[in-house]
Amino acid sequence: MAELDLKEIGVRGVNAALQASPVGSNEQDWLINNPMGQHAIACGLDAPLKVKIAGHVGFYCGGMNQQAAITIQGHAGVGVAENMMSGQVWVTGSASDSAGATAHGGLLVIEGNASSRCGISMKGIDIVVGGSVGHMSGFMAQSGHLVVCGDAGDALGDSIYEAILFLRGKVSSLGADCIEKEMRPEHLVKLAELLDAAGIDKNPASFRRYGSARALYNFDIDNVDAY
Amino acid sequence: MAGGIVTTPTRFGWVLVIAHNSSFAAVAALPAPLLSMHAEDTTMCGIVGLYLKDRTLQASLGALFAPMLIEMTDRGPDSAGFAIYRDPVGENQTKFTLACDDPETDWQALDTDMEKALACNARMDVQGDHAVVVTDAAAMAAQAWLAESRPLVRIVGSGRSIEIFKQTGLPKDVAEQFKLASAKGSHAIGHTRMATESAVTTAGSHPFATGLDLCLVHNGSLSNHNHLRRKLERDGIVFQTENDTEVAAGFMTWELRQGRSLHQALEAGLMELDGFYTFCVGTADGFAVVRDPIACKHAVLAETESWVAMATEYRAIAHLPGADAARIWEPEPHRIYTWGHVH
Numbered sequence: 001m002a003e004l005d006l007k008e009i010g011v012r013g014v015n016a017a018l019q020a021s022p023v024g025s026n027e028q029d030w031l032i033n034n035p036m037g038q039h040a041i042a043c044g045l046d047a048p049l050k051v052k053i054a055g056h057v058g059f060y061c062g063g064m065n066q067q068a069a070i071t072i073q074g075h076a077g078v079g080v081a082e083n084m085m086s087g088q089v090w091v092t093g094s095a096s097d098s099a100g101a102t103a104h105g106g107l108l109v110i111e112g113n114a115s116s117r118c119g120i121s122m123k124g125i126d127i128v129v130g131g132s133v134g135h136m137s138g139f140m141a142q143s144g145h146l147v148v149c150g151d152a153g154d155a156l157g158d159s160i161y162e163a164i165l166f167l168r169g170k171v172s173s174l175g176a177d178c179i180e181k182e183m184r185p186e187h188l189v190k191l192a193e194l195l196d197a198a199g200i201d202k203n204p205a206s207f208r209r210y211g212s213a214r215a216l217y218n219f220d221i222d223n224v225d226a227y
Numbered sequence: 228m229a230g231g232i233v234t235t236p237t238r239f240g241w242v243l244v245i246a247h248n249s250s251f252a253a254v255a256a257l258p259a260p261l262l263s264m265h266a267e268d269t270t271m272c273g274i275v276g277l278y279l280k281d282r283t284l285q286a287s288l289g290a291l292f293a294p295m296l297i298e299m300t301d302r303g304p305d306s307a308g309f310a311i312y313r314d315p316v317g318e319n320q321t322k323f324t325l326a327c328d329d330p331e332t333d334w335q336a337l338d339t340d341m342e343k344a345l346a347c348n349a350r351m352d353v354q355g356d357h358a359v360v361v362t363d364a365a366a367m368a369a370q371a372w373l374a375e376s377r378p379l380v381r382i383v384g385s386g387r388s389i390e391i392f393k394q395t396g397l398p399k400d401v402a403e404q405f406k407l408a409s410a411k412g413s414h415a416i417g418h419t420r421m422a423t424e425s426a427v428t429t430a431g432s433h434p435f436a437t438g439l440d441l442c443l444v445h446n447g448s449l450s451n452h453n454h455l456r457r458k459l460e461r462d463g464i465v466f467q468t469e470n471d472t473e474v475a476a477g478f479m480t481w482e483l484r485q486g487r488s489l490h491q492a493l494e495a496g497l498m499e500l501d502g503f504y505t506f507c508v509g510t511a512d513g514f515a516v517v518r519d520p521i522a523c524k525h526a527v528l529a530e531t532e533s534w535v536a537m538a539t540e541y542r543a544i545a546h547l548p549g550a551d552a553a554r555i556w557e558p559e560p561h562r563i564y565t566w567g568h569v570h
Contacts, residue, residue: 037542055551058542075555077541078525096527096557115557116522135522135560153559 007034011041018045018068037077042070045087059096062089065106081108084125097134100127103144109198116153119146122163128198138165138210139175147194149202157210165210166191168202179213271421272446273299273539274433274526276507276514277547278414278566281533288313289410291547293402295536296417298543300398303419306432307401308393310442310509313412315388321366321439324384324391325373326357326429334358337377344372355404356429357383357392366439381430381467386440388413388511393432414567416509416537418444424452425470435476438483440511445472446539447504447524455499475500479508493517493563505558507537513567522560529553535566 004014014032021028032053035041039058042051045068053061056074062081069088072080078096081089084103091099094112101117103125110118110127116134119127124144132150139155141163151169158175164187165178174180183205191204216223275295279285288311296307316322325337338351338360347364362369366385373380384391392405398419402408418433425431434442449455452471455478460466464477478499482492489510496506497517505524508515516537518526529536531549538544541555558564 037540037545039540039542056541056545056555058540074551075527075541077527094556096525097522113556116560134557 001029001031003031003033005033006038006041007036011038014041015043018042018049018051021047021049023047035074039077042068045070048087056093065089075112076110080110081106081125084108094131099129100125105144107194107197113150118148119144119163122146126194126197128194128200130198130200132169135172136175138163138178141165145190145194147191147198147207149200157212159216160210160212162212164190166194166204166207167210168207171210174210177213177216178210181209181211183207183209271302271423273302273419273543274417274444274446274505274507274537275299275539275543276414276416276444276509276516276535276537278513278535279533280535282413284533285413286411288412288415289407291534292410292415292417293408294546295538295543296402296407296419297399298546299417299419299539302539303421304397305422305427306393306395306420306429307398307418308391308420308432308434308444309402309405309407309415309417310384310389310391310434310444311407311410311412311415312388312440312509312511313390313410316361317363320361320363320387321369321385322387322390323360323362323369323373323382324357324389325360325380326383326393327377327380328356328429329379330356332356332380337380340376341369341372344376345369354392354406355394357405359390382436384434384436384442386438386511389436389440389442389509391434391436391442393418393434394429395427395432413512414509414514416442416444416507416514418446424448425468428468431468431470431473433472434509435470435473437476437479437508440509441479441483441489442509443472443476443479444507444509445475445504446526447502447519449475449500449502449504451499451501471502475504475506489515490563490565497561497563505539510565510567513565515563515565516558517563518558518560520561526558527555528558528564529555 030051035055037058040060043063046066049068051070053072058077060079062070064083065087066085067087071090075093076091076095079098082101084106086105088107091110095110095114097115098117099114100108102121104123108127111130113131114129114133118133118137120139122141122144126145128147135153136155138157140159142161147166149168152171154172155175157178188204277292334353341349345364349362352359394401433444449471452474456474459477505518505526527541529544531553536544
C-alpha cells in the first residue's frame with residue numbers, strides 16, 4: 001500500500017499522484033494521511049484504485065469518481081461523491097449536505113447520517129445511508145436509488161422524477177409530487193442487494209418506497225401559479 | 228421565501244439552473260433570480276467559535292483559536308474580527324471595547340477626561356486602534372458621556388468579560404494586530420468577511436455587539452434588512468452602518484431589551500429575519516449557533532471532552548487537539564444549539 005501525507009504534499013499533490021497511477025500497476029492501494037478537512041480530496045479519479053483516507057475530509061471528496069473505491073474514515077463535508085460516474089465512495093462517519101449530488105452512477109454508503117439535500121438531482125447513483133437524512137433529500141432526483149435506514153427530514157423527494165426512495169423510519173413531510181408507492185417484489189430484491197452491498201443487516205420488508213406521482217410531468221394550466 | 232422554495236413546484240426554473248451548475252447542488256436548489264442575486268455570497272464568509280470545557284486549556288485559547296480564524300481566510304479576506312471572553316471585571320464595573328478610525332485618537336486623554344467627568348475610575352488598555360476600558364462608572368452614564376464628548380469613538384462591545392476586536396485586512400494581520408495568538412480566555416467567536424451587502428470598513432466587520440457580553444457573527448445575507456432597520460430605528464435602535472448583520476444584531480438587542488431570553492430572541496429571529504444565515508452568538512459563558520430553515524450556509528460542529536468548536540468548514544477545526552476523534556455533525560436548520568448557560 002502506498003502512503004501519501006496530505007499535510008506534506010497538499011491536495012494537488014495527492015490528487016496528481018492518484019490520477020497518475022498507471023493502469024495495471026501494483027500501486028492500486030493508497031492510504032492518505034492527514035486529510036485535515038481539506039476540500040476536493042481524491043477527485044476526478046478514473047482507475048480501479050482503492051483509496052483510504054484516514055480522517056475527516058472537507059467538501060466534494062471523491063467528486064466525479066469513476067471506478068475507484070474510496071473510503072473516508074470519518075466525517076465528509078458538503079457534496080461528497082458529487083457527480084460520481086461509477087465506483088464507490090464509503091463514509092464511516094456522517095456527511096454534510098448534498099451528498100451524492102447529481103451523481104450518475106456508482107455506490108455511495110454513509111454509515112452515519114446525511115444532512116440536507118442528500119441525493120439532490122441524482123441521476124443514477126445508488127446511495128445507502130445507515131442513519132437519517134436531512135430536509136429536501138432526493139430533491140429533483142432523476143434516477144438511481146436512495147436508501148435511508150433512519151428518518152427523513154422535510155420535503156423528501158420534492159419534485160422527484162424517476163429515482164426510487166426507500167425509507168425505514170419516519171418522514172417529516174413529503175415534497176411536491178412525491179408519494180408513497182407499493183413495494184413490489186422487484187423492489188425488495190433491489191433493496192436487499194443494496195443493503196447487502198452496504199453491509200447493513202436490515203429486513204427489506206421493513207422499508208417503504210416513495211417515488212414520483214408524475215403529476216408535474218406535463219404542463220397543467222391549473223398549476224400555472226406554481227411555476 | 229423559505230417555505231416557498233420547499234413546497235412550490237417551480238420545476239422548470241430549477242431544471243435550467245441545474246443544467247448550468249451541475250457541480251453546485253446547494254446553489255442549484257435556488258430559483259434562478261435568487262441565484263444571480265446571491266451567487267457570490269452563497270459560498271463565502273467564514274465563522275468560527277471555540278468554547279473550552281477543559282479549563283486547563285484556557286491559557287492557550289488564542290493559540291488554538293487564531294489558526295481557526297486564519298484557516299477561513301479564503302472565505303473572507305476583506306476583514307476579520309473576533310470576540311474573546313476573558314478577565315471578567317467586578318460586579319460594579321463595566322468593560323467597554325472602543326474603536327476609532329482616527330489614528331490620532333488620544334486614548335489616554337479619553338481615560339483622564341472620563342474619570343474627571345464621571346468621577347469614576349477607568350483603566351485603559353490600548354490595542355491597535357481599539358482600546359479596552361474598565362470603569363466603575365454606571366454603564367449608561369459612560370455610554371452617554373462617550374456619545375457626547377467623543378462622537379467619533381464607537382463602542383464595539385461591552386459587558387463584564389467580552390472584548391471585541393475587528394479590522395479590515397487579512398485575518399492573519401488582524402489576529403497579529405490584536406495579539407490573538409497569545410490571548411487567554413474561556414471562549415471566542417470570530418468572523419472572516421467577504422463583503423456583499425455593504426462597504427468594507429471596520430465598522431461593517433463582525434462581530435456586532437447585541438447587548439452586555441453578547442455579540443453576533445453571521446455568514447450569509449439578509450433580504451429584509453432595510454425594512455427591519457427602519458422598524459427598529461423607530462423603536463430607538465441606533466445603527467452605525469448599512470450592514471445587514473448589524474440589523475440582525477439590532478433585532479436581537481431590541482428583543483433582549485423587551486426582557487426576552489436569548490433563546491426566545493433567537494426564536495424570534497428565526498421568524499423575522501428573511502435570508503440566508505448561519506449565526507454564531509457569543510454569550511458570557513458560551514455560544515449559540517442557529518441556521519435558517521433552508522440551511523445552505525455551511526456549518527459544522529465538533530465536540531470532544533475538552534472543547535466544542537463551530538466553523539463554516541471543518542478544516543478550521545482540524546488542527547485542534549483530539550479533532551480526529553471528535554464527534555462531528557452538521558447543525559440542523561431552524562434549531563438553536565447552545566453551550567454554556569444560555570437562558
